[in-house]
Structures are given as structure tokens and as C-alpha cells.
Amino acid sequence: MYAYFNFADADGQTRHRRFTGQHTLLTARTIEEVIPCLEQVQAYTKRGFYAAGYLSYEAAGAFDSSYATVEGSALPLLQFGIYKSFGEQQPCVTDAAVEKLNWVPAIQKTVYEQAIQTIKEEIAAGNTYQTNYTMRLRTRFTGDPAALFRQMQRAQRADYTAYLAWEDMAVLSASPELFFRWDGKRITTKPMKGTIKRGVAYEQDLKQRETLAASVKDRAENVMIVDLLRNDISRVAKLGTVRVPALYTIEKYPTVYQMTSTVEAETLPNTTIIDIMRALFPCGSITGAPKASTMKVISEIEPEPREVYCGAIGYIEPNGEAVFNVPIRTAIVNKTNQQATYSVGGGITWDSTADGEYEEAIAKSSVLQEQLPDFELLETIAYEDGAFVLEDRHIHRLVQSADYFSIPIEEAEVQNLLRKHQAAYPGQSHRIRILADQRGKLELFYSAMPAPIKGKQKFASAATPIDKTNRYYYHKTTHRKIYEDYKMEEPDVFDTLLWNEAGELTEFTIGNLVMELDGKLLTPPLACGLLPGTLREELTVKGTIKEAVLTKNDLQAASRIWLINSVRGWVEMEPVD
Template structure:
């Protein structure tokens, strides 16, 4: 049963990037505005409530913009409040959890690819004629929702790992915002904004991911896009700032999220003592990162091209405290659910410049919408090490690989702590051969397990996988306890088989489920490259560096040419195998 009373939860980062959970319930009053002429008087009531010691929490829709500047043009037809704020005595410092379930139907775009292409071409014409330098063009994805909105929010939040998440349930509607973007933070007379412009999808491997992030950092298109918005926000802040205090604190920072890398810049200023919260919104709203520049003429283009109102998407969600601190996000990565109809809407878009291409921007949209389908998987990082009479084999290589994966997944990694735990374990297990299982949890907790290694016999049989693996799956490139892709094949292999040889959608050999593969062809030893979709085995890397084996793409046909097949890993080292 969906809750009827308003319930609001914020998980916003403070100035030190520490998440401060606040939950608001049982409002003393709810202030809403459905007409443009009612927005400023309603906002004034919100400000008055804060001035006498209450908290205010809620949102403004994008379509409330003309209240702050009549020159702003927006789409008509929104049924959502333009302004909605609850007034509260005080919040609870707690997270909201849910044990409920939910379902969504397929998310379908509101426009066709042809219409999208026409819109991009029209924006380029407007750029050519000087009406805009950059336009943030967005579309909607629609779905049918059934179940617990809070449960969906918690999944989105985990999938996105954002710093400005919010759940707002008004009774009839729920807003699930997993936004990574700060609109502004106002505290003790200082205001900070952090516009987000520039996106690239995450790579599957550590190497590909690092390359993608570096590409974004050096991308002339994305830098131009970002600096346009920085200039716009500097100008906006200048309307409320004390003279000479507007500062660009950070430029072109790359932030990492589960599905994308984003480029951000940080601008701050000291606000004039006479400026009110309404004055701040008059200067800044809507955020330039989700309009484009120049703001007025670009918003005209948006209103003409977009076929639906944005509503809370691209508006502002946040709270104001009695000590005049205000913290608002830009509601991107945000789902709006109407519980009366079961309709769910997700807005997504990007900044269009002269260098933009329809296909490139559409791929960026798909990357940003991926969060809707992501089901977060709980896992630990894993390394299997050989302990030989108290000495670890390839220890530094294992720790480097774990450190790279920790950076990729955002896992707390303390090399000194891990080494100490390993040394303590080796001190107590200093004789014989032991397979050591090193586990690292997301919070940095270390677990070490060990088991004696039995002598291996002669060559054993392996089988070829009955279907391909998807080489874009990140878990092929990182060793974790999420071994679903491997256990599926292990369950299917016959009892007499030692392991399963995997191959990808391009017909390229990749690896075994527990080790790397080496083929002897014409007297030379070959192993597949990482780009085929496999784990960078530490023993494999050592053999490549010493020139004992070589990398090249191997296909299923190469199996017939191989005179020998080897299974290798850092625990068992070499083992010859035969294909059943």
C-alpha cells in the first residue's frame, strides 16, 4: 500500500562530500503553487517559515521559471505543482529503507530517432544563426509502474551512487532523484555551484575505463560545452555576489559514477547580505547546465522542440534550514511516478553544440538511462594467491590488480592494512603450499581464508562453452565474488570435466572460468588479449613480460590448429588440458 502522507528523504553531500541523511515527515503545512502568478508569493511564505525557525523541503518544477524571469518560455500542459514545499519542525537524521517490491514495463522514448535527428539539425541551424551556443535538448522515457516507489528509489540510488539523492512522496506522486549534480549550496553567506557538462560511458576494464576518462578530460567538445555553462553561471552569480568574489574553484574535474564519467566545474561567490533566497533563485534558476546558453533564447528553442513539459526534471529539489542553509540538486537521473495512473517518466538529455552528432548524443542518452535497468549486485573484490612456505607468489601484482578494481568500483582500498593482514596470515601458515583467498568488502573490510593445495595429476579434460560471453560485461575484467557469468557454465559442464573454455560474441577465445588459456600453435605459445573479454591474470602477465607467451586474438578455429592447450593461473601455474 502506497503511503498517503508526505514523506521526504534527502541524502545530500555536505561541503566535505560526506552524505548527511535527512528525513522529513508530518509537515505542519504544505505550500503549493499551480499557477505562475502564485509561485513567488508561495516562495515568500516558505522563506517566512524558515525565518521563524522551521525547515522547508520540497521542489520547484522547471515550468516555474517564468515566475523568476517573465522572459523565460516553457512548455505548457504540466499537471504537476510548479512549487511544492512542506514546512517541518525538524528532520530525523536517518536513511529510509524498504522491503517492498516493484515492477516497471519497458521504458519507451517519447520520440522517434528521426524526430530526434531533426531536432539536433534544427538546433545546429539555430547555432549557425546565433540564437544559441549550446542547447540542452531532452526527451522522456515512459513506463508503467506498479509497487513500492521507495524500493525503486533505493535501487536507483545504489545503481547511480550519487551525492544528491532525494525521495519525495507527496501522496499522489513520488519523485525518485538519484542526481549527481549540485544546483547550489548556500551557507554562511557563501554560495557554491557545480554544473555538470560532459559525459562518457564507463569502460569495462580498468584500462578502457581510464582511457575513457582521459578522453573526456581532453575532449575539446566537452570542454567547450562545460566552459560555456561555467561562464553562464559566473554571470548569473554576479547578480547576487559581492563585487569581485565570483571564483572558478575547479575546472574540468572528472567524476566517476557506475555507468558514466561526468565532467564538472565548481564556481563559488560571497552573496550580498541583502540577497534573499528568492533573489538567489531569480539569479540562478533554472540551472544553466540544463538550459544552455544564452539562457533566454535557448529556453525558447527548448520550448519549441521538446514535446512534453519537463516538470520536476531539470527543476530543483532541496531543503532550507532555520540557520539559512539551503542545499538543492538539479533533478537529473530522476523518475516521476504518478500513483493514480501508474505512469512513470524519466527525463534524459544532453548539451547540443555545433560539434554534436545525432548518433553520438543518442548514445550518451542511452548511457545516462542505463541506471533505470541496473540492478546493483553486492560483491567483494577477490584475489587468489599462492602461499609457498610462507612466501606469497606475485603479491605486488595481485595487490595492484585489486587496487585497480577498487578504484573502478569505488571500493575502500587500504594497501597497508591488506598487507598487514596477509603478513599475519603467512606468519601462522608458513609451511607447505596454501591457496589464499583474499576478500575486500566495499567498506574496506578484509577477509583472508586458506586451504592446502593438493598435488595435481596429469593432463585433464576441458569442455568448450555452449554459448558466448558478452565481452562488454565488466565482471569479466575484474576478479570479484560475483561469478555468475562463470558459475552458469560450471553448472553445465559434465562431471569429468576440469573446466570450461569460454569464447565471446565475436567467436574469439577468452579464458577458462578459473584461469587463462594458452595455445601452442606452430611451436609458439599464444594467449588472447584483454580486449577479447577476460581477466588480466597475474601469472599470464608475468609470462608475457618474460617473453614466454605472446598475445594475439585467438578464434574458435585456432583450437583445431593448436598442438597443445594449457590452463594457467598464479596458484596452479601450468596445466596441460585436452578438449573433450
């Protein structure tokens, strides 16, 4: 078995660990074999070896016979490779593209709805307060599992990702959730409960974050699991040491916001990894509460085993330190039958709705399709006679997009970069380009200002609509392909006018749209799918132009049409014949 981990350390810094050169492989296929295998794992780590692998959700019965699970798992309940050392390389780097995959739910939505109803009946009967109900998605997969893992890793940017590979099987985990970190004395766990899809535009994204933070339902679910984890940890903790240093923390990921909390304690002397697993496994965030009776409910309504999903993936060091994730956002690739399986789920309470939970589950699967491009943030600024045009608005937009994409940039850094240029070229005029890479490195380039444009310029309308759910239309970046493909449709015109699936006009590929209708200057609202241009914002705030939904029909009714941006100003446009 080949094992790779990119787990955050105690200081929050992710580190690569690649285990190769396996000494031996320990496997448990029955409940009776799980504890003896873990005893062997302990023995090897005491002898100076590393152990890396997983426990399936269905291994739970080895730690408590009251934990019911669905039978019929095709994978071993436990598998750990034993290694003498590890490297800090990334996994089998691959440039292979991931084919477009057709992920299909293994159950119909009507079955999902019936399961939610059954859970509510169990809540009413007092058998559960919250149940984590999950479903499988499947697709045919003939590609490179490492390429799919890299895509998932980039899309999720999570702190606890892992890749386990065998000759005929691979486990791809882009998990953001820490099950536990234990250094032999102190244990920390971070249950994750509460999810909302991120917005595409900055302001919309902030509202989504605020919605999750204020959600009574999600906070109730989260604290319920925190109480469960506190109880679980107390079984191996010194009296009075269990504490919750962080409650209802909102964490940002590329596709979703998650609500997490932190529970920690000092463990009793002579505690072993088996004691830890017996107290905590499986993690309460993926069962619900109370754990035993809720697992019985799950075993009766979920039609197939969860396997590695919702179990634990991690490693144990020779010094006894152990780190495991909760394998959510995790896919299993079977190379033999060319099938990939990905599971999603959510906590169901009395207040849950089938539609709401189904949408939350689908939001969690977006990591499978999200192919994040390589890009840098970009600002293009006019520098005229020693002054930057709309400087504050450009800096504000750049910093907002940096915050959105979690790129470390401070407003003062950008201001200092501009002041240096100003000092070096006082009184001059340039076209300025500022680039910011993913690490926050800023660079400034300058060139001659473009020549003034005289007369009306021709434009063509795009042949197909844009996808207004694509976040890159709302942030200025070097990912220009979303515009260039449209521009190439009519390469001889000055620019191309874009529109969305609803038939609403959005913007030109190099500037915002302004249209004169009935004596009013109008521009499409940001929600239609367009860049918040700095000149557009300035004119909107001043009241010079007003927002209005515009359609293709308005093009014929318009008395004048302009393309506007902060470098070229107002460029009058007319449709191509």
C-alpha cells in the same frame, strides 16, 4: 508528502535526511502562485520549520517572464512540505526486486536528429551558443518506486539523491549535480557539463577518463556554462567575490565520468531564497547559453514539459541554509496510470553530432538498468615455502580494481596484511584468500594448498555467449554468479570454456586459456572479455605466451590446451567427448 535526501554536506560527506510528519503542504499550480508560495516557505523556515520539496522547470517564468517553457505540465510547478524536524533514517527500505523494464524513447531518432539540426540553425542565427536538448524515456511500471530508487541510487552512487513520495506519485532522483548550497552568506554551485561512458577494464576506463579530460568540445561546453553561472551568481554576490576555485574536474560514477566545475561567491546582505532562485533558476547547465533565448529554442523543439526534471529538488533549514540539486538522472513514477518517465539530455554546440549526442544521452540512462550486485574484491594467492607467488602482480591487480570501484585501499595495507601472515607462518604453504569489502576493510583467510592435478582434465564449451560489456569479467570479485551459471551446465567436467557474442574464446571459469597453435602458445586478449590473470600477465610480459583472437574452430586445430592460474599453474585440458 514524504521526503528523503542523501545530500553531501559542505565537507563532501553524504548524510541521510528523512522528513516525515508533515505540518502542511504548500503547492503552486500556476506561475502567479510560485512567488507567494516561496514567501510562505520563507515565513515557515523563519519560524523554525524545515521545508523540503521541488520546483519544476516550468516554474522558471515566475522569476523571469522572458523564460519560455512548454505548457501542459501535469505536476504542480512547486511543492514543499513543511516539517518540524527530520530523522537520519534511510527511506522505506525494501528488498523488492525491480522487474526488467522496457524503457522506450518518446521520440524517434529521426526526430532527435532533426532537433539537433534545428539547434545548429539557431546557433548559426546567433540565438544560442549551446542548447541543452532533452528527451523522455517511458516504461510501464507496476513495482515499488522505492525499489527502483534504491537500484538507481546504488548504480549512480551520486552525492545528491532524493526520493519524494505521494499517494499516487513518486520522484526518484539519483542526481550527481549540486544546483547550489547557500548558508546565508556564501553560495556554491557545481555545474556539470561533459559526460563519457566508463570503460569495463581498468586500462580502458583510464583512457575514457583521459578522453573526457582532454575533450575540446566538452571543455568548451563546460566553461560556457561556468561563465553563465558566474554571471547569474553575480546578481546576488558582493562585488569581487565571484570565483572559480575548480575548473574541468573529472568525477567518477559507476557508469559514467562527468566533467564539473565549481563557482562560489559571498552573497549580499539581506539576500533571500527568492533572490537566489530569481538569479539562478533554472540552472544554466540544463538550459544552455544565453539562457533566455536558449530556453525559447528549447520550448519550440521539445514537445512536452520537463516538469521536475531539470528543475530543483532540495530543502531549506530554519537557520536559512538551503541545498538543492539539479534533478538529472531523475524518474517520475505515476502510480495511477502505472507509467514511469525518465529524461536524458545533453549540451548541443556547433561541433555536436546527432549520433554522438544520442549515444551520450543513452549512456546517461544506463543508471536505469544497472543492477549492481553486492560483492567484495578477491585475490587468491599461492603461499609456497613462506613466499607469496606473484605477490606484486596480485597486489597491483587488487589495488587497480579497488581504484576502479572507488574502494579505499592502499597498496601498503595489503602488503602489511601479507607480512603478518608471513611472520606467523614462516616456511609454510597455504592457499591465501584476501577479501576487500566496499568500505576497504581487508581480511585474509588461508587453507591447505590444493592437491596437484595429474593428467588431462575434461572441459565443456558454454552453451551461450558471455556479455563482454559486463565489467565483472575484468575484475576478480566474489560476484561469481556470472561464472557459476555456466559451470552448472556441465557440472561433471573439470571446467567450462567461455566465449563471447562474436564467437571469440575468452577464458575458463577458474583460469585463463592458453592454446598451442602451429607451435605458438596463444591466449585471448583482454578485450574479448576476461580476467587479467596474474600468471597470464607474467607469461605475457616474459613473451612465453602471446595474445591472439581465438575462436571455436581453433579448438580442433590446437595441439594442446591449458587452463592456467597462479595457484594451480598449468592444467592441461581436453574437450569432453
